Amino acid sequence: MVFDLRPEIAAFRAEVRAFCREELPAELAAKVRAHRWLDKGERERWQRILYRRGWAAGHWPRAWGGLDWSPLQRFVFNEELERAGAPWLTPFGINYVGPILLAHGSDAQRERHLPSILRSEVWWCQGYSEPGAGSDLAGLATRAERRGDRYVVNGQKTWTTMAQWADWMFCLVRTARGERPQHGISLLLIDLRTPGITIRPIATMDECHHVNEVFFADVEVPLANLVGEEGEAWGYTKVFLTHERILATELGKADRLLADVAALAARVFEAGAPLASGAGFRRRRAALGVRRDALEALAYDALDRFERGEEPAVEAAALKIRGSELQQAISELAVDVLAHAGLGYDTGSIMDAAADEDLRRAETGWLFEHFYGRAFTIYGGTNEIQRAIIARQALGL
Template identity: 55%
Template sequence: MRDPAIQAFRADVKQFCEKNLPRDIRDKVLAGQHLAKSDYVRWQKILFDKGWIVGHWPRAYGGQDWTPLQRAIFDDETSKAGAPWLTPFGVCYAGPVIYTFGSAQQKERYLPGIRSTDTWWCQGYSEPGAGSDLANIKTRAVRDGDQYVVSGQKTWTTMAQWADMMFALVRTSNDGKPQNGISFLLIDMNSPGVTVRPIISIDKCHHLNEVFLDDVRVPVENLVGVEGRGWTYAKFLLNNERLLGAEVGKSTRLLHQLRQTMADIREGGRPLTDDPHWRRRLGELRARLLALEAVCNEYLAAAEAGSTPGLEVSALKIMGSELIQGITGAMVDALAIKGLVYQTEGLEPGWQAPLVGVPGAPGMIREHLHDRATTIYGGANEIQRNILAKAVLGL
């Protein structure tokens, strides 16, 4: 990856973040503190003004026609810089599905709001009893004239409490294979019959929700593509989601934080960075990061040559999610040497009371707890291993 143009692009992204990422937002991210919706929106509007919020989209729809490699570099460098998670539900998921499979009316109506972050989206996939097994969804959409009447429940719906729109998989038929009766529907979250209830996760934070749909009326014009073809559009979207699961930039930033934490914690009169056990553990994590980067580079080289995503996305998802868990697990083990206390008050920006233990501990513990889900969302790693086994071994 020594192409001068690519190196210049990487330097451009890095410099842009140094100059334009608001310091208060960066400080919250690096400390693992709570971000408000306004923090995400402020950063994404800065990217919008630069023309980078949807850089990976085609120019015809307001993007920059970035190559897969440019997109990966952008994701890596913004994450390393401490930028907030680029909330993907509109930019990376709904938007590409709409401009690839949607009608001209849908493109005109929804794409501008996604680009500008004026419309906030959430993902209505998982249900009770239908997580990684999405073909088992039960939420029904029954045609009634020029509307669908939607009833059911979605769960683990990230940021639904802030959402204006949901893209959802709904069952429009029970005929044939389960996948054949699934459709892709765009639902206004302000519609009568939509109820959002919070789920407080293991990190004691609110970013997940249940969404109940009770006879919600959705215009037929909000159906994306063809009725019954939603499974095709869902697979297209999930390939994007699993590729993002590699998170090389985030792992790089967390590994640097782990190294600094080890330097700050002393045991037996010396920092953990001088302890052979901890040096070996850090080295093993570094080796795994290098291996992940190598697999990503192979994938990106193939994508640059015109290859479509295949089994690589499953491998990247497994490697990336388990590496993040390895790094944050090491963080917690290191913190535990001085006593492990999860002071959730320390996650609130501006909190000034004394912290117990190492500075930054609340954010590191929160990261560890939150990242227990990385091997579950986007298709559980067990499912990804089954995909690989079936394809490679014929099982």
């Protein structure tokens, strides 16, 4: 089931679908569908294809290379890309720091950074979390002291996704201590080539390099790299939150995963019959489909309200919870389908069809999805924090 609310949205969806059919390189889509790791060059390649079509940042204003897409258009665009198996669009430039600069940056900052973000020439990472500040972000301790025409930054960030590939970081720092911990937090744009910065990988259970620790020792940052007002950055962090949580629904990806898990179950045999035809699998698959449809209804309701100028923060929190949980539940089903064959991460399959290279790859890919998927309910604000938002804002608790 796909909601198409208005004819122009249905036409836009069809256009995006046709574009993916024609322009999405088959080898990239095959890697995404097999849950393979994509390197920086592969991600850049797809983002540049979108740039050439004028779709690198459709939600940005036209004056800065965007198309003024509505939240609904943007959602449909992402949904279709996910469904087609397009590489995940790296959000740090286009979705995070770009909108912050559009809302709070200086003209000089916009002119310097937005064009290179649009063209995927410069990569960004997000320096918010610290060892003692995750959910409680206002507890961050990385300090920036003013000395003449510079700030001197000392401290540590953690869980910084893709810092190993990034050229720049948008970084929350403490410039003062206020009455409340949210006061005195500033946003700096930091060139990662500046002396005094050390980036170290954090090992994750899938054995890939997603995240890093970033250390700052007397790192000098020009005052001109302060975004907005000193000490006022707490409000800037909210620029993209509702929108990002709605996008975290990842409806198109859920559809792709559901189709793939059914295909996997059709190839795995138990007592001479494919698992896909067994009642146990069909019941679980159907229950996931119902959850997927409920998610779609909630997402389009939230988008409708967004388009009418409301801020559906509660719905966005619910979508983040339900979207991430659904993806985890689908990969859990795949791991159960694989059964004992799933024990062999990154090694050959021990299934009957061990000679079948496709199945071996499916096994490792699903485990990669399953392992990394533990993070879906943590990053972007943990699901417990989303539940607290719902409790406060919807239930008044």
